[in-house]
Amino acid sequence: MSCETLNSALLPHLEGVEKDQICVVADKCLIRHPMWTGAQAPHEWPVLWLEVTEENKSLDTVSRIWDFLFEHAITRHGLLICIGGGALTDMGGFAAATYKRGMNYINVPTTLLAMIDASSGGKTGINYRGIKNSIGAFAVPRATVLCPEWLTTLSPQQFLSGFAEMLKTGLIDSSALWNSLLQYDLDKMDTTSLFPLIADCMAVKQRIVAHDPQENGMRKVLNFGHTFGHALERKMQVPHGYAVLYGMIAELYLSVTRLNCPRELLQQLTRLMLQYYGKPACKCSDRDQLLALMRQDKKNEHAVDINCTLLQAVGAPLINQSIGSSDANEALDYLFSL
């Protein structure tokens, strides 16, 4: 499960696409990465390098991708290769999903977070009116190409952000996966021993998504930690995975108090937080704003509810748990008291 070169990893997925109908959109910070500058990198395709931040995960940037595709006379039978983190693959996927009513695309996730979370499953989109991923489309990529070589250049913060989504996958899937993740040595951050666990997490996600591609039901188990997480992410400007970890602690607290989920899980996750992630930079006076943000979440079925996925135990998630304001406040109080 390693790519010798980016070219050889992509090759099996290019069948039936004409050479002049392939374009690449990539994160500018990768422009000097050995995977790209190496002799076997795919230099023959036009590349649009984008500076990617949550702020420019926007309609303007998607327009730039559309313009790039028009400039290269790409037809709807062409192929867009998206190389970067989750914000880039989300935008590239949305541009592809809407260019001439939909063209094929391939994701090459370069961060751990994107490998685990954004690059498979077909959720594409942009931030709009300050609301994360509020405009978008479901469009499954033709392939997601995993190369461990990208991970060697990640910062510890990027690494931990991705690892939080792996922890989420473990919690909703099984004790086996959860315990393997707890045993992984986060002090070393070794990518070789991590890669089989990445593959396990991707397999869990793909199995869930295959059953419910458009998130009408079961797929919502993947949202564990994300209702509180998205609100915390907007308030604190922390990496997505950090926000999800904090969100999981709030939602595990509710799982313990409301569904008798074993308290041990909350303790294990809290220990990981304190040792590696640090406490969230929020205080009790932020609660009202966080609640308002949670009410805007597109996961909600009704405008006034807060909808969560909670856990009865490891591997036993319950979707569509409706949360009232006092419960939400209590969970935030617990999180901020740590």
Add this chain to the structure above:
Amino acid sequence: MSCETLNSALLPHLEGVEKDQICVVADKCLIRHPMWTGAQAPHEWPVLWLEVTEENKSLDTVSRIWDFLFEHAITRHGLLICIGGGALTDMGGFAAATYKRGMNYINVPTTLLAMIDASSGGKTGINYRGIKNSIGAFAVPRATVLCPEWLTTLSPQQFLSGFAEMLKTGLIDSSALWNSLLQYDLDKMDTTSLFPLIADCMAVKQRIVAHDPQENGMRKVLNFGHTFGHALERKMQVPHGYAVLYGMIAELYLSVTRLNCPRELLQQLTRLMLQYYGKPACKCSDRDQLLALMRQDKKNEHAVDINCTLLQAVGAPLINQSIGSSDANEALDYLFSL
């Protein structure tokens, strides 16, 4: 097949949607239409009135629809009702297809053209960089609600524009439908006798679309007249149906010369053009520009080809006919010589 009131026509399609989760987007020119001002009109829902032209069939207008949905706290389980002509239902459908990654929508087409063409089949989109419908998505409406009452206020030009798409449907479908359409009295433009023919044409379209929702093959028969038509529409700024009628004449000419399609069809269609639609306001010196526009068409599989649907006979269309420059020029010469 007539609606007593707009309310009663919509009611069967609102099941399972909460009252405060319904919004309407409608063409401003309908604001005084009896279907809307009547006592039984659906006054309780928020309405966004839009001035609709091909020029503002744009991303900006779609953003206004998204903003309107956010302002009314619509979740992705809400419903958008789109009331207007094809440009409005195309934009409303695209806004719905991408709002929170997709919400339901209903089309209420108010022009003949929209009833026949845009309002069913799931093609949504906007014009971008001057190219018609070049950004969009496939998203099938929950329902398309037909009310003949809208047709009474159409101008003769709007009527003829829609009738051209009916003629196209007849040509690709069967001698029976084609002959019924030829027998319809265009001098009177009576809507009562037209309505069964509208229903026939919608049934033809829905049968074709059901076999190939994303236009990978068979659905392309619906594009008859549209390769030349779209280019002529951009060059001349005529109503869509007029451009399609001119496009059908060019493509019927090629059908006759290349596929031995009976010349009688070309003569019948030419007669209708001269009697009701008038000659196209183009000249031979426009040919190069028209060819360039045809090469940009998103129907093309390769960047340099011009891809057409041609006819072997009534009801016997052939998709993916590749056209060279000299053939295209010859067809345009024929059209401009009439």
